[in-house]
Amino acid sequence: MRFATVATGGVNGYLAVKLAEGGADVACLARGAHLEAIRARGLRLVGPAGESVGRPRIATDDPGAIGPVDVVLFAVKAQDLDGAAPLCLPLMGPETVVIPFLNGVEASGRLESHLGAGRVLEGTCGISIFLGEPGRLDMASSFAWYKFAERDGTRSERAEAIASAMRAAGVDAVVPEDIRVELWRKFLMLATLSGVTAAGRCSAGDIQASPALSALAAECVAEIGALARATGVPIAEADEARTLQTIAGFAAGMRASMAKDLDAGRPLEVDWLSGAVARLSAAEGLDAPAHRTIAALLAPWRLGRRG
Numbered sequence: 001m002r003f004a005t006v007a008t009g010g011v012n013g014y015l016a017v018k019l020a021e022g023g024a025d026v027a028c029l030a031r032g033a034h035l036e037a038i039r040a041r042g043l044r045l046v047g048p049a050g051e052s053v054g055r056p057r058i059a060t061d062d063p064g065a066i067g068p069v070d071v072v073l074f075a076v077k078a079q080d081l082d083g084a085a086p087l088c089l090p091l092m093g094p095e096t097v098v099i100p101f102l103n104g105v106e107a108s109g110r111l112e113s114h115l116g117a118g119r120v121l122e123g124t125c126g127i128s129i130f131l132g133e134p135g136r137l138d139m140a141s142s143f144a145w146y147k148f149a150e151r152d153g154t155r156s157e158r159a160e161a162i163a164s165a166m167r168a169a170g171v172d173a174v175v176p177e178d179i180r181v182e183l184w185r186k187f188l189m190l191a192t193l194s195g196v197t198a199a200g201r202c203s204a205g206d207i208q209a210s211p212a213l214s215a216l217a218a219e220c221v222a223e224i225g226a227l228a229r230a231t232g233v234p235i236a237e238a239d240e241a242r243t244l245q246t247i248a249g250f251a252a253g254m255r256a257s258m259a260k261d262l263d264a265g266r267p268l269e270v271d272w273l274s275g276a277v278a279r280l281s282a283a284e285g286l287d288a289p290a291h292r293t294i295a296a297l298l299a300p301w302r303l304g305r306r307g
Helices: 010-021 032-041 078-091 107-115 157-168 179-199 204-209 211-230 237-249 257-264 274-283 289-301
Strands: 002-006 025-029 043-047 050-054 058-060 069-074 092-100 122-133 136-149 172-174
Touching: 002 010, 002 078, 010 025, 010 043, 010 050, 010 069, 010 122, 010 136, 010 157, 032 058, 069 078, 078 092, 078 107, 092 107, 092 122, 092 157, 122 179, 136 157, 136 179, 157 172, 179 204, 179 211, 179 237, 179 257, 179 274, 179 289, 204 211, 204 237, 211 237, 211 274, 211 289, 274 289
Parallel strands: 002 025, 002 069, 025 058, 043 136, 069 092, 136 172
Antiparallel strands: 043 050, 122 136
């Protein structure tokens, strides 16, 4: 089975290393100094389990040099999806499947609008990893899991075959009973923690210590749960409670990546997190005042700026 990564940051870089180490045919799309480092020394993964190096079959900034593959692993920032989607086209053969691992709940639909119906699965993942330097991925978490299935939530032979190939390379890959539930469970946490820590310029410890911030987090979680149920995804109140319990147990210094992006003046994914909750809720006739306010507060910085 032939894989290609678009692009090759942390989420996809982990997969590239594991698949290459496992003997799979992997091609990596990258650019600049990161690309040159991969070409020269391979892609290094440094984490709690030690250090490993994956050497893809080809590393390039030209998808045309890769050609058609069986599986495109697609992981970019949500705001970069529309610009990156055309990079998949030279990689597409008659049976090619694209699996997005992006933040938010809209990536697969957005990607399908570029690539055509039936070509995109739904995907989500859990991993804490970042690009430490060109060619080196620093993994902070002791876990890394990837889940995917058909967009309607069903399991399929093609999804199972891809998961099997990944597991053979040591990746924790699962085709769940309902990928939509998995996607929205992650969204409960992601949109809430991202929104509150970014708009509040605060940490998980601040949320834990402040009744007002704790109440805001609870409102954010409740708005997402209501939206999920309105769109037909069976998110339970128990899922909401577990999310708040998890936030209450985080290390005090924990902050979402969007809060760190805000500090650094980088573009924000707010349009696809709190902004999406507000927008999609309105389309369902629901109100989401907590997320609407967070999106408004972060709007001046959505394209990135310092100060």
